[in-house]
Amino acid sequence: MSEVSEIIDRVTDTVNPILNENNFYLYNVEFVQEGGSWYLRVYIDKDDGVTLDDCVTVSDQLSEKLDELNPDPFAEPYFLEVSSPGAERPLLKEQDYQNAIDKYINVSLYQKLDGKKVFEGTLTKVTEDDLTLTIKIKTARKNVVIPRKLISKARLAIEF
Template sequence: MGSVVETVTELVLPIAKKMSLELVDVEFVKEGKSFYLRVYLDKEGGITINECAEVSDELGEELDALDPDPIPQAYYLEVSSPGAERPLKNESDYEKAVGDYIHVSLYQKLDGRKMYEGTLKSLTKETLDLEVNLKGRFKTFTIPRDAIAKARLAIKF
């Protein structure tokens, strides 16, 4: 059997599809002494707490029925919306974010910085153009996509 994330993704995809929800991300992480299995779902107009509860119930039953147990240690299952600062994981996430304010973290410095926040103006398979406000002056940075460690929507203050 594959990793916990792969196993849970395979289990939750049909549940999400049946409910017309989009699977945004699955993560299995240790924080302090506890393990967390987090499933992020969304849909046009946002996901409700009842939908989260329904997915949690169905997914929990499916996980409990697996033998051998893919997660032998105790963990907390959390099913939620990705929130206002939704991660950009795949091509369609980036395409939907054109025109939006985003946060980008890089593996290495580019023009002296490892983090950028600005408006995603355009993208290609290799790069994205981000318009950044630098003390009242706008500058567009072209960032290689393979240099991006993480990207997410951001709230502009």
């Protein structure tokens, strides 16, 4: 296991009790280096959405708990960011796809399918091997089955 993976695991173990106590759930944890600085990003969510005050509450409690970790898993200084994954959040885990059924999503592919590399539509079915989207074509609707092995990115999308 890499050092970054170990840090993510320790942070996950540390933040989950805080989130459970406050009726949130963990969406994702990232520990990345950008422009010479390290960032620990913790994305939280709850059924009725996350407010700025929610992020501050979790950030304060998590910061305190991270300072108490022994041994300290962080070799370098880092910036802690706690936020919502956003309205157009990426679909990363299987549960994210399941939660997105009947929602409008954007899917980018590694290679073209039916002449296109990007599809937007309502996610109607998720299986181990593929996703089914219902897309609008002018006034009609069409189901498109997208093999999961072709998907480079998928995210919730805002329908206009």
